[in-house]
Amino acid sequence: MTAPLNISRRTFIKTTALVVGGLVIAFNIPQAKRFLLPGAKDTAGTDAGKLPAPNAFLRIGTDNTITVMLAHSEMGQSIWTTLPMLIAEELDADWSKIKVEHAKAAPEYIHTAYGIQITGGSSTTWSEFDRYRQAGALTRALLVAAAAEELGVAADSLKTENGFVISGDKKISYGDLAETAANLETPKTVMLKKPEDWKIIGKATKRLDSPEKINGSAIFGQDVHFDGLKTAMVARSPVFGGTVKSFDAGAAKKIKGVHNVVQVPTGVAVIADNYWSAKQGRDALKVEWDLGVNAGLDSKKMLEEYRSLAAKEGLPAAKAGDTESALSKAAQVVEAEYILPYLAHSPMEPLNCAVKINADGCEIWTGTQMQTTDQQAAAKILGLKPEQVKIHTLFLGGGFGRRANPAADFVSEAVHVAKAAGMPVKTVWSREDDIKGGYYRPMFLHKAKIGLNADGMPDAWEHIEVGQSIMVGTPFEQFMIKDGVDATSVEGVADSAYLKAIPNHHVSLHTVKASIPVLWWRSVGHSHSAFAMESLIDELAHAAGKDPLQYRRALLKDHPRHLAALNLAAEKAGWDKPLAKGIFRGIAVHESFGSYVAHVAEVSVTKGAVKVHRVVCAIDCGLSVNPDSLKAQMESSVSFGLGAALQSEITFGDGMVQQSNFHDYKVMRMADMPKIEVYIVPSTEKMGGVGEPAVPPIAPAVTNAIFAATGKRIRSLPIGDQLA
Amino acid sequence: MITLNINGKEEKLDAPEDMPILWALRDIVHLTGTKFGCGMAQCGACTVHLDGQPIRSCVTPIAAAVGKKITTIEDIQNDKVGQAVQEAWREVDVVQCGYCQSGQIMAATALLTSNKNPTDADIDAAMNGNICRCGTYPRIRAAIHDAANKLA
Numbered sequence: 001m002t003a004p005l006n007i008s009r010r011t012f013i014k015t016t017a018l019v020v021g022g023l024v025i026a027f028n029i030p031q032a033k034r035f036l037l038p039g040a041k042d043t044a045g046t047d048a049g050k051l052p053a054p055n056a057f058l059r060i061g062t063d064n065t066i067t068v069m070l071a072h073s074e075m076g077q078s079i080w081t082t083l084p085m086l087i088a089e090e091l092d093a094d095w096s097k098i099k100v101e102h103a104k105a106a107p108e109y110i111h112t113a114y115g116i117q118i119t120g121g122s123s124t125t126w127s128e129f130d131r132y133r134q135a136g137a138l139t140r141a142l143l144v145a146a147a148a149e150e151l152g153v154a155a156d157s158l159k160t161e162n163g164f165v166i167s168g169d170k171k172i173s174y175g176d177l178a179e180t181a182a183n184l185e186t187p188k189t190v191m192l193k194k195p196e197d198w199k200i201i202g203k204a205t206k207r208l209d210s211p212e213k214i215n216g217s218a219i220f221g222q223d224v225h226f227d228g229l230k231t232a233m234v235a236r237s238p239v240f241g242g243t244v245k246s247f248d249a250g251a252a253k254k255i256k257g258v259h260n261v262v263q264v265p266t267g268v269a270v271i272a273d274n275y276w277s278a279k280q281g282r283d284a285l286k287v288e289w290d291l292g293v294n295a296g297l298d299s300k301k302m303l304e305e306y307r308s309l310a311a312k313e314g315l316p317a318a319k320a321g322d323t324e325s326a327l328s329k330a331a332q333v334v335e336a337e338y339i340l341p342y343l344a345h346s347p348m349e350p351l352n353c354a355v356k357i358n359a360d361g362c363e364i365w366t367g368t369q370m371q372t373t374d375q376q377a378a379a380k381i382l383g384l385k386p387e388q389v390k391i392h393t394l395f396l397g398g399g400f401g402r403r404a405n406p407a408a409d410f411v412s413e414a415v416h417v418a419k420a421a422g423m424p425v426k427t428v429w430s431r432e433d434d435i436k437g438g439y440y441r442p443m444f445l446h447k448a449k450i451g452l453n454a455d456g457m458p459d460a461w462e463h464i465e466v467g468q469s470i471m472v473g474t475p476f477e478q479f480m481i482k483d484g485v486d487a488t489s490v491e492g493v494a495d496s497a498y499l500k501a502i503p504n505h506h507v508s509l510h511t512v513k514a515s516i517p518v519l520w521w522r523s524v525g526h527s528h529s530a531f532a533m534e535s536l537i538d539e540l541a542h543a544a545g546k547d548p549l550q551y552r553r554a555l556l557k558d559h560p561r562h563l564a565a566l567n568l569a570a571e572k573a574g575w576d577k578p579l580a581k582g583i584f585r586g587i588a589v590h591e592s593f594g595s596y597v598a599h600v601a602e603v604s605v606t607k608g609a610v611k612v613h614r615v616v617c618a619i620d621c622g623l624s625v626n627p628d629s630l631k632a633q634m635e636s637s638v639s640f641g642l643g644a645a646l647q648s649e650i651t652f653g654d655g656m657v658q659q660s661n662f663h664d665y666k667v668m669r670m671a672d673m674p675k676i677e678v679y680i681v682p683s684t685e686k687m688g689g690v691g692e693p694a695v696p697p698i699a700p701a702v703t704n705a706i707f708a709a710t711g712k713r714i715r716s717l718p719i720g721d722q723l724a
Numbered sequence: 725m726i727t728l729n730i731n732g733k734e735e736k737l738d739a740p741e742d743m744p745i746l747w748a749l750r751d752i753v754h755l756t757g758t759k760f761g762c763g764m765a766q767c768g769a770c771t772v773h774l775d776g777q778p779i780r781s782c783v784t785p786i787a788a789a790v791g792k793k794i795t796t797i798e799d800i801q802n803d804k805v806g807q808a809v810q811e812a813w814r815e816v817d818v819v820q821c822g823y824c825q826s827g828q829i830m831a832a833t834a835l836l837t838s839n840k841n842p843t844d845a846d847i848d849a850a851m852n853g854n855i856c857r858c859g860t861y862p863r864i865r866a867a868i869h870d871a872a873n874k875l876a
Contacts, residue, residue, distance in 0.1 A: 275760070349823045397821050399821075431764070636859040661766055667857065
């Protein structure tokens, strides 16, 4: 039996999904009923519930291209490559034919565990590991069935390789089978490959978005342009919560290129032909503000308030034994207070959002990590249904959590501006707008009192935290705040592996009701809790006269994944080997987002100046789908966390943010970047994330090394000039 | 009207003389490969070449470019050094979010044009004005050394 192999000229197209010719794969995937968020403990992507939703994850063109639709946003973490790897593996695709697109905002693309369309919580790869492989396997099954029909042979006599279905010496390309496959019934089940048969998963694979990002052709939200699109800048209150009393647009309107000046809920918008005109217009604008209740905001006063709260215990977050009584019997008591500042995310691409309101809906172009809430917010403002709001996700010039805002701040504002202006508008934030614009990592104070027994090991741990809640007032409050305790405020402390080994412990939380907008900042609560915990453990080791590595090993003896990371980092760093004169080591290990990361930092302190020379990083994240992008995320996290630890802070005086741009909100630069070595623990344990977990332990690894070098314990960040 | 030479092409712009080159490129000529990051020469995302020298286009008015040649990321593959830098960037897989990389590549190309075999210290000095929030610094350093080897 033979069949014509050239089937691409067939013209009948019967499914509506066939938008470009070829096969669009549509199938059912169970959705989780539970609503989980970054930091939530139950992070398994596989125990999903049974709410089916149709999905569309890839398209095979008759020209053999395979276009993968990303349900998540590419912001540097390399899912533009990792998710296609999952599909290509099961599909036996020709990797050179893979193209990638961001998916639209639609129910099909909601997160398999979090219940909304979101990129965050270091969750993309583990949460899509099954869904994208299934998409590949299903498509392969359809293509094989199509080939069987064409050739009149049994499907199980066929094999697939590099974009072809093969029958003996006959080969049919996937593109030639796409239309036939599109008309076949989707199988109910598919078999996934066994790990030993993987050819792509687990192999270091170069990024697919690299070519367009090195020749300037990659399009970020900032780069969106179409005829009629104007640029807007918004004058916002210099104090959070302030409102417009009055404004005079006279001088602004005289600037060449300025079209209009309109009031919106967040301030006054100047709409112009281009950024330069908009900025000059905004500079000329006169706004009188009612500064509101935060006019007296002052960082020093806030710290005093935090300290007075920490004098008393807060709402309980974790409790075991009788801490008070055990403390009274301790052979030695260690007390310390750790303070961490507000931090801005400051992604390289300042926030921006283009909005075009049509007769029957609205189109939005932006780089967002949270399409669902943005879509809902825009729909509410315009009186539309969410599906009438079309979101085009462009490359994100960094996110770090700032572009996943439950308040949809930069999208809502842009919609308001476009609505008030009556024309398509792209709002653009200046760097100053970004640094001063809020949604910071909240300031936190950790106060601990720890009792050691005669062997120097902790018997009692009293821990009080003070800080703002990220979740309060958001739609996630109901899931993430229990009995007044925001799980993301105490993560890394209340659930610490160390505390599990300590019979008497008590963790409590004071949630400060400040109105400074706060948000998750790469690694969320772990960004402050790991600094407190890993510094405290180091303090205890020194108080006990023990080696910091051995002390950790003893406390973590029942936590093999912590130990695996800790031991690998220590071994590769040569923990027991002498260092060059003037260089000292510090170590830290922390679990977050389902992964376990240890860093050994090598540091010198010369005339008060800290230099980090080398960081040895080890991670156990379970399976590593793309080891090279994993390494890149470790390097990235060390840079991000170290820059903040060395120099970054947002402070307030007279109600206003005191920093404005990269000259006073300092971040990591080339000359401060240490050499980094990354080692991956070979692991078949449950998959965790890699985007964030290397951030939390870097600050304490460095400050522990500073203690080794100088005997001075850094108990507040940034390190700044504390050693001068 | 101001006439600028951008990537070898004469462009007539209806723009005020004090408009920074960055906004003329992005908003008028629609060459969006050059990025806005800070607006005050703090981050290097806007780096272009003016007569071969790296400049911060966010603070350099178009008046300063009259009679000179502006080269942007969109044309750097036509430069032998720029091409080697781009190849090295790809081989080392430097980019992450990618937003700062146009500026990084323009700065690295200028460095390697004036210094064929830069040391780590030379790289630190030349590249310290270019911020990357994704922390691609170790790979930028490796890629610059790679490009230097390619050109040797």
